Every structure is written in structure tokens, then in C-alpha cells.
Amino acid sequence: MSLNKSMHPRNRYKDKPPDFAYLASKYPEFQEHVHTNLSGRAVVNFKEPEAVRALTCTLLKEDFGLSIEIPLERLIPTVPLRLNYIHWVEDLVDGQKQRRRGIDIGTGASCIYPLLGATMNSWFFLATEVDDICFDYATRNVKQNHLSDLVKVVKVPQKTLLMDALKEETEIVYDFCMCNPPFFANQLEANGVNSRNARRPPPSSVNTGGVTEIMAEGGELEFVKRIIHDSLQLKKRLRWYSCMLGKKCSLTPLKEELRKQGVPKVTHTEFCQGRTMRWALAWSFYDDVIVPSPPSKKRKLDRARKPLSFTLPHVAVKELQAKARALGCTSRHPLKAITTLVEKTLTDLRVLHKRVPCREHEQSLLLTAVENTWLHGRQKRREQMRQLRELPRADHNAAAAATTMPSLTQDTQVDADQKSANPEVTAESPSVEGRKVTDIADEVDQELPEQVADVETKPRCDPAGTCGQKDASEMPSKQPASPLSVERFLFKCLLNVLHEESDAVIEIHWVEGQNKDLMNQLCTFLRNTLLKAVSKS
Ligand code: SAH
Numbered sequence: 330m331s332l333n334k335s336m337h338p339r340n341r342y343k344d345k346p347p348d349f350a351y352l353a354s355k356y357p358e359f360q361e362h363v364h365t366n367l368s369g370r371a372v373v374n375f376k377e378p379e380a381v382r383a384l385t386c387t388l389l390k391e392d393f394g395l396s397i398e399i400p401l402e403r404l405i406p407t408v409p410l411r412l413n414y415i416h417w418v419e420d421l422v423d424g425q426k427q428r429r430r431g432i433d434i435g436t437g438a439s440c441i442y443p444l445l446g447a448t449m450n451s452w453f454f455l456a457t458e459v460d461d462i463c464f465d466y467a468t469r470n471v472k473q474n475h476l477s478d479l480v481k482v483v484k485v486p487q488k489t490l491l492m493d494a495l496k497e498e499t500e501i502v503y504d505f506c507m508c509n510p511p512f513f514a515n516q517l518e519a520n521g522v523n524s525r526n527a528r529r530p531p532p533s534s535v536n537t538g539g540v541t542e543i544m545a546e547g548g549e550l551e552f553v554k555r556i557i558h559d560s561l562q563l564k565k566r567l568r569w570y571s572c573m574l575g576k577k578c579s580l581t582p583l584k585e586e587l588r589k590q591g592v593p594k595v596t597h598t599e600f601c602q603g604r605t606m607r608w609a610l611a612w613s614f615y616d617d618v619i620v621p622s623p624p625s626k627k628r629k630l631d632r633a634r635k636p637l638s639f640t641l642p643h644v645a646v647k648e649l650q651a652k653a654r655a656l657g658c659t660s661r662h663p664l665k666a667i668t669t670l671v672e673k674t675l676t677d678l679r680v681l682h683k684r685v686p687c688r689e690h691e692q693s694l695l696l697t698a699v700e701n702t703w704l705h706g707r708q709k710r711r712e713q714m715r716q717l718r719e720l721p722r723a724d725h726n727a728a729a730a731a732t733t734m735p736s737l738t739q740d741t742q743v744d745a746d747q748k749s750a751n752p753e754v755t756a757e758s759p760s761v762e763g764r765k766v767t768d769i770a771d772e773v774d775q776e777l778p779e780q781v782a783d784v785e786t787k788p789r790c791d792p793a794g795t796c797g798q799k800d801a802s803e804m805p806s807k808q809p810a811s812p813l814s815v816e817r818f819l820f821k822c823l824l825n826v827l828h829e830e831s832d833a834v835i836e837i838h839w840v841e842g843q844n845k846d847l848m849n850q851l852c853t854f855l856r857n858t859l860l861k862a863v864s865k866s
Pocket of ligand 1: 404405434435436437438440441458459460463486488490509510511
């Protein structure tokens, strides 16, 4: 699946996302959380923390032979993204080849990094934790996996990071430290106010994190700055210092801080699957370390160019042909029949469309969306909320108003980025994400939006429902003749209908416009409409 191309090349889930159906057949406790979606695929509802936890525990058991326990009220780690960070640390310390010694700052109840690092690479770990519950679970998880020789969990006071943890061991040089820092600066940020770009869809997810897990004074920025300051004293006691970041905007000020302090070696990377993004920063005071290059811009461009797509399985294609015939489509060609149905939906939605020349055995439509007629009322409110979140932080009134909106207070969350590794979770499992600031991975068909379940398949013609893009007065009263002739539009895209063996695939390529999330929504709407038409018959 395309999203996995951006995983670390050694990540075992890169070309082989978890097979939910197989795992469900093998692990009864996981089976309880697996459902079958409209296309007959096994899916997991990532809104349920129990389901996320079951998946994490199942993957750790199946793929690493690890048995862990995690309380629902603490952060639930997700395996594929945690693996990305481990592999990047391997790159930093050349750690696949030799035993390495590392520190995990804030190991969590799962103790996931030390357990993975010790199991995969026989690394030694000093794992620190401030929270009593996390400390107890982490200690137990190490013991029950017989890894006490490699992993030592220590309880530390809140104010300390590296310095106190190392004060008893004055001699040992550590190869690295890693850290998934507490994330939010305060409750507002934890609730999503000011934390996201207004153009991105909000995660609808569950928050199982305890206070010290998800909130630190000053958020991740201050937390990492404190690690930087400890590192300025410890210098060569560690070969590499590293931190994961949940917000891209943390990267620049932290790199600037390192530059100001004259730290000689600095690098960063990004971990991404679908729309789940994390960043990581590493620095070293050694001259002889290998410095992995940051991700190239080309990869980013490639990602931006990648179309959205979804598959209509063979059985669905047959039924859609029958539907098209009922609508008067005389062609026996399945792709033409599907195109007729797509055209009908677009007409109902008042999305302008026109057939355009294309390759043999394909159908192509150029679409111009002038108004948003596909968005559910609840989603529209969320869009408005998102705009509120853009207000400057100092504006307390607005922020307070935002927190009283029901859609926000309902938005709780869990860290469930293993969703990122599975291409089949998105449509039925709107989202789970431990770190509010980032988007949720939508791996099915790469970038379908997370609120699929909320997108109604009945067109709505509420002119005010424009995601705040335009006034009602700006809306066209009737459809212009050609998608090429309109001057004001939300976006343009190219929709291709093609064969993939006996299935049909719909690909939607971005052409231009205001915001790709709107195209994501339309893509989901089309997919739901076509699949619903099949499930009803
Ligand atoms: N590493 C785990 C947990 C990350 S959440 C994972 O990736 O899933 C951050 C953790 O840091 C929480 O468990 C929190 O209790 C802990 N923490 C917060 N402040 C800390 C500090 N000063 N020192 C050590 N741990 C801390």
C-alpha cells in the first residue's frame, strides 16, 4: 500500500501491513475488536481504546514474542510508528551490528522502546519514568518478558531529565537517548485548541493518556529544550541525543536552539504513514558520528503528487453495472457504467464535470467543485471549530468559547498510530491518535479522510455549508456549463476510472484549488455512495 513507502525501509510493516483477519483468527482477544466493512475487509475501530490496545498487544506478541500489559488510562503506543523511531536510532548509532546502550526518557507503561530495542538488537536500556502507574507497569512488562538483564526501569522526579538519571553512573558512555515527550502545554492544547492547522480535519479519537504523559509545562518544545540543556552539560556522555516531536513547528526553534548553543552535529527526520506525521531530532557532540541525512524534498513532492484512490471489488462492479443499466446506461463496459454512476453523483452534488481524453481502457473526468455540497452538518460545525482553533493563543475568550463546543470536548484520544501501518482501517475507523496535533493516518487508499463514517451519502444543498470558504451570496445559483469555464472554485481534480485485475479503481488527482481536505471528503463521499448503492441491493 502506498502509504507504507514512507515508512523506514527496514520497518517490517512497510510492505506487509498487519493482517487483521489472520490475527483475529489466531488471537481470540483481538478477534473481539475486528469487524468486517462494506467491502468485506477486516477492520478495527480505532475510536475504541480497547481495540487499539488489543492490536498493540497482539502485534507485539505475534511479531516480537512480547507479552505486555497496558492500562487503558495511560498512553497506548502503536507499534509501526514506534518501530520507525527504533530503526532511525539504529541508523544513528549503527546499532544493528553491535550491542548498544541507550536511555529512554519517559518509557510509559508499555516500556515499548526498551522492549523492542532489547528484543530486536539486544540493546541495554536505562528507562526513566515519573508516573507511578507507568513505572509499575513498565517494571512488570520488563520482568514478564525476562528482559531484566537488559532493561532497567527507574523512577525519577518530574523536574529531572537526563542529569539526575545519570548521576549515579559517572563512567558509562551511552550510545543514545530517545524520548517521546509529553506533548501538550495545557488543557486547551490537549483539547485541540490552537494545536492544528485549520485546514486539517480534527482527530475524533480517545485520550487515554494520564496527565504527566500528555501534558508537560510548555509542551514538547520546553520539554525538549530541557533535554538540550542537560545535554550541554553531559556532552560526550552520550553519543547521540534524540527526541520525537509531535508538532512540525517544534522542529525549527529546537534546531535554532542547538545552533545557538554551537552543537556540532544535528539532523532530523520525519516518520509518516498516510496523514500521521511525527518528526524526530537528533544531535551529537562527537565529530566521528555518522549523520543520517534528513528526508529529501523529492519524497515530499512525490507524496503530494500521489492520487487518492479506492477500489471497487469485482462483485461490487457487477452490481454497479446493473445500477447503471437501470439509469439508462447502454454500455456493457464496466468502467463506462461506473463512470455513469459517478457522473450522476457529481451532478446531484452540483460538482462540475466533463469527460476528458484518456488512456485506452480508462475513463477520465475533470471535476471542478464550486461549493461544498457533500459535507455532513456535524462536519461543517467541526470545520468552523477548526477555524476557531486558528485564533491566536492570547485570545482567551475565543479559546474558552472553543472549548465549550461539544465537538471539541468529545474529542478524546489515544495514540494509535499503528493504524498507519494498516491499509484497511480508515473508512470504518475514523481515527485514533495519541498526539492531537498530528493527523491521523488514513491508510486505506492512502489519504481518505478520517470522518468517513460521518459523510452522508445524500447530497446536501445548504449554501451556507461551505466550510467557511465563501458567503452564501457568492454561491452560484445554477451550474455553469463547463468545469473549465468557472473562475471561482474550491478545487479542481482529475478522476480516473481504471481496471486493476477484475476490480475497478477510482483515482483522484489533485489539480489545483484551496485545500486538499475538501478533495479527500469528496473522494470519501463518492466511495461511500458507490459502495452503499451496492450494499443496499
Ligand atoms: N515512551 C512511551 C510513553 C511516552 S508518553 C511511548 O512512546 O509510548 C511520555 C512519558 O513520559 C509518560 O509516561 C510520562 O509519565 C513520562 N514523563 C513525563 N515527564 C517525565 C520526566 N521528567 N522524566 C521521565 N519521564 C517523564
